[in-house]
Structures are given as structure tokens and as C-alpha cells.
Amino acid sequence: MGHDWIIDVLTDLKTFAVANDLDALAAKLDDTQLVAQAEIGSRGKGIDRGLLGTSAATGRRDRTIGVRRSS
Template sequence: MRSDWILDVLTDLKTFATANDLPVLAEQLDDTAIVALAEIAALHEKTQGETQHERQLEPGGSGIGGAGAGGHA
């Protein structure tokens, strides 16, 4: 799911705040955008990590029970 749409909304809100002489709100929206970027990045990393873990657990993957784990001597 694409979650960076929120950054577009925050940018629009900041533009409105700036155009309507609301400098404190505009600054707060900058801070909020930084928080949103950090959380989106963390979510993306978590999702990528889970996807990688799922691939390793699939038959033939590099996880336990995958190819090469048969114990043939």
C-alpha cells in the first residue's frame, strides 16, 4: 500500500498555512512531515524485512529446511 500520499497532504497544508500568514503552523507541518517520512521509511524497512524472511522460509529458500539442509553425508 502506498503511504507517502500523506506527504502530499502535509505539503498542501503547509502551502495553505504559509499563504495565510500562519508561520507557526507551517513550521509544525514541516516537523510533522519529517516524522511522517521517518515512520514511512521504518514501515517500508519492516515490510521489506518480513518479505525477505518469508522468502527464506519458502521451500528451496535459504532458511532452515530449505535446499541444502537435508543432512546428506
């Protein structure tokens, strides 16, 4: 089965967002689906980290938009 199921879930969420006039959410779900497809595609191709780097896989939150790390 792999990780492809997540694409179906994101598609369902986008369908809901569009049907309920949640345009910004629908756009973000498009972006999220692209990231998911890229990361799923990179698995098994010898790439050991996703588009967001290793910190995304370890649960660090410093890559959140608008959050600055102190120097």
C-alpha cells in the same frame, strides 16, 4: 500507493499555512512532514514501530506535549 500520499497532504497544508501567514502552523507542519517521512521510511525495513513508539500506534494520548502522567 502506500502511505506516501500523506506527504502530499502535509505539503498542501503547509502551502496554505504560509499563504495565510500562519507561521507557527507552517513550522509544525514541517516537523510533522519529517516524522511522516521517517515513519513511512521505517515501514518495510524490519522496524515494527515508528518514531513515537508503540503507544502512538495504539492511540494512547500520554505523549502529548504538556500532559503529565500520574505516577
